[in-house]
Amino acid sequence: xxxxxxxxxxxxxxxxxxxxxxxxFAVSNIHRVIFFFENLKLDNFRKKxxxxxxxxxxxxxxxxxxxxxxxxxxxxxxxxLIEKALMKGQExxxxxxxxxxxxxxxxxxxxxxxxxxxxxxCWKQIFKK
Amino acid sequence: MENILVSFIENTGFYYLTYxxxxxxxxxxxxxxxxxxxxxxxxxxxxxxFGMVIGNIxxxxxxxxxxxxxxxxxxxLYQGVSQGVYPPLIFIGIGAMAxxxxxxxxxxxxxxxxxAQAGIFITFIGAYFLGFSPSESAAIGIIGGADGPTAxxxxxxxxxxxxxxxxxxxxxYMALVPVIQPPIMKLLTSKKERMIVMRSDFREISKKxxxxxxxxxxVLCCLIAPGALPLLGMLxxxxxxxxxxxxxxxxxxxxxxLIDIVTILLGISVGASTQADVFxxxxxxxxxxxxxxxxxxxxxxxxxxxKLMNMFLKEKINPLIGAAGVSAVxxxxxxxxxxxxxxNPGNYILMHAMAPNxxxxxxxxxxxxxxxxxxxxx
Numbered sequence: 001x002x003x004x005x006x007x008x009x010x011x012x013x014x015x016x017x018x019x020x021x022x023x024x025f026a027v028s029n030i031h032r033v034i035f036f037f038e039n040l041k042l043d044n045f046r047k048k049x050x051x052x053x054x055x056x057x058x059x060x061x062x063x064x065x066x067x068x069x070x071x072x073x074x075x076x077x078x079x080x081l082i083e084k085a086l087m088k089g090q091e092x093x094x095x096x097x098x099x100x101x102x103x104x105x106x107x108x109x110x111x112x113x114x115x116x117x118x119x120x121x122c123w124k125q126i127f128k129k
Numbered sequence: 130m131e132n133i134l135v136s137f138i139e140n141t142g143f144y145y146l147t148y149x150x151x152x153x154x155x156x157x158x159x160x161x162x163x164x165x166x167x168x169x170x171x172x173x174x175x176x177x178x179f180g181m182v183i184g185n186i187x188x189x190x191x192x193x194x195x196x197x198x199x200x201x202x203x204x205x206l207y208q209g210v211s212q213g214v215y216p217p218l219i220f221i222g223i224g225a226m227a228x229x230x231x232x233x234x235x236x237x238x239x240x241x242x243x244x245a246q247a248g249i250f251i252t253f254i255g256a257y258f259l260g261f262s263p264s265e266s267a268a269i270g271i272i273g274g275a276d277g278p279t280a281x282x283x284x285x286x287x288x289x290x291x292x293x294x295x296x297x298x299x300x301x302y303m304a305l306v307p308v309i310q311p312p313i314m315k316l317l318t319s320k321k322e323r324m325i326v327m328r329s330d331f332r333e334i335s336k337k338x339x340x341x342x343x344x345x346x347x348v349l350c351c352l353i354a355p356g357a358l359p360l361l362g363m364l365x366x367x368x369x370x371x372x373x374x375x376x377x378x379x380x381x382x383x384x385x386x387l388i389d390i391v392t393i394l395l396g397i398s399v400g401a402s403t404q405a406d407v408f409x410x411x412x413x414x415x416x417x418x419x420x421x422x423x424x425x426x427x428x429x430x431x432x433x434x435x436k437l438m439n440m441f442l443k444e445k446i447n448p449l450i451g452a453a454g455v456s457a458v459x460x461x462x463x464x465x466x467x468x469x470x471x472x473n474p475g476n477y478i479l480m481h482a483m484a485p486n487x488x489x490x491x492x493x494x495x496x497x498x499x500x501x502x503x504x505x506x507x
Contacts, residue, residue: 003504005257005266009250012499013243019353019495020243020488023346027236030345034337 145187149405157181157400163304170304170460173277176393177300180400196401207398210292213285215395216278217363222388223278223458223490224367225380229342230334231483237438238450238481242488244434245454246496248273248427253500256419264288267500269416272299273423274493275306275455281399282360283497287504293402294413298420300399306460307467309421310428310452314468317432318448323472325447327481339372350491356498361491427455431485446481453482456489 138144157178164174183203188194196207209215232239253270261269264287271283272295280299284292302309314323343365351358370380402408435451449465462482469478 003257003263005254005263008263008503009254012253012496012503013247013250015354015499016246016492016495017240017243019350020239020492022349022353023488023491024236024239026345026349027233027239027342030233030338030341031335034335034341 140189142187145189147187147405149409150185150187152409153181153185153403153405157185160301169307170300172392173300173396174304176396177297177400180397181297181403182400183397184401184404195404196398197404197407203398203401206394207402209391209394210281210296210398210402211285211289213282213359215391216282216285217359218391219278219388219395220360220363220494221367221370221383222385222391224343224364224369225371225384226388227364227368227458227487227490228483229368229487230331230339231480232488233334233338233342234332235481235484237442238446238484239488240438241431241435241451241454241485242456242490242492243454244451245427245431245456245485245489246274246492247430248423248425248455249493249496249500251426251430252419252423255422259415259419262288263504265291267504268295269419270423271295271493271497271500272302272416272420273427273455274489274496275299275303275424275427275457275461276490276493277303278395279360279456279490279493279497281395283501286501291412291416293399293404293408294416295420296399297403297408298417300396302420302424303457303460306455306457307464309424310455310461310464311468313425313428314432314449314452314465317429318436320472322436322448323469324476325445326473326476327447327450327478328444329477329480331480336372336374340369343368343372346491350495351498354495354498354502356500356502357494358498360494360497364490364494424455428452428461431455431489447476447478450478450482450485453486454489454492456486456493458486458490459483461489462486 160174160178160181163169164171164178184195193199193201194203195201196203198204249270251270252273253266256266256269257263268280268284268288268291271280274280277296277300281292281296284295288295347361347365350361367380367383370376370383431451431454432448433451434454435446435448439445439448447465447469449469450462453462453465455461462479462485465482466477466479469476
């Protein structure tokens, strides 16, 4: 059987490109996959919330929460925050609180209050975007 | 007395020494010089060139000493090359040393590793029209991947009779990356392009991502090109040993003693396979010429594709990193850095160049897998 070198080369290069392009696509979205599976492990409260927030949503929600809780002194109670968020139509404030804690944007103190972490400027970066 | 003298001479190597052996020994000495004094890939070039010395010391045929003489020690060591055993073992070590976080933080740069593989297929066409069989053409083309183990693996499967010249060509060109690539880089890029500074804030990669990547990438790539399984399977195994952090001992063994031992065995047996009577042929010379063309074309394709990407990207990339798409890790990335820093000493593109460099390893393994699965049928 004869081989057509041109067709073979085009085919071969196509396979290499499609393989690595798929890999590139998969790698670009790997954090979303991780986020999805992490949310599968959440407690019952969270399981009821069918909507899964991706990065962009969280960013928007953080902005909303920031304005909700900014009473001037920078301090707020977590239950208040959740209540306010629920009243304002936030579907899953726990995800937002989790995000804020993980990113070290808010920190708990010994009295049960949470405060914006002034030492961390990452929340400022989020609002800029 | 005369008979004793004749018998003595007949039992020495001098009696069998021809001008071909002499040429090969000179080449071996030259490679030794490059490896030891010029420090061109010494870990590869020194064992290979020493193997060339071993392989080109002539001996009586009855003594069965060379790699092609069944029963000799070198013959058994050479089975690791001819049966394609050493390359996957080396890939475990490469995987254990590789840091995939570069491609995890800049996934778009993976495409540069694909573009550079065009050199393999373009050279395939050239070799085919020069009269080589499809199998031989594929084995010659893979030199452009600049990945010695992959070149040896594919050649052992498709054209085992060419392993000697192809392995020496592949490793020599890998060693000569700092000589071959810079002129091409300068020719295809403007000073302004070489001075492009890329942003240095790499995304932090979580452990989960690092662990998921080798598994996901293996499944994805090997479903597309199953022929790449022996190489990519070992590459990603080595990597997960490292990233899992619970198999540190195995990872240390893979990137230390294992890869060192296999490199010694591979180097010495590849070198010893370059026996003058087998190696010094017109075909070998042609393979060397086509090999350097393949390597140069691969470099060119990587750079040109980076320039093409710049036409669509908001955030421009330095086209020099396209040259790192050939998979000589980490030399071609280092060369990209050197050329960039000559234009702008404060420009650090090494980390960016590592992304196409490592994806080039994956790309050349996929290319080898495709060639093996398709050409093997002819």
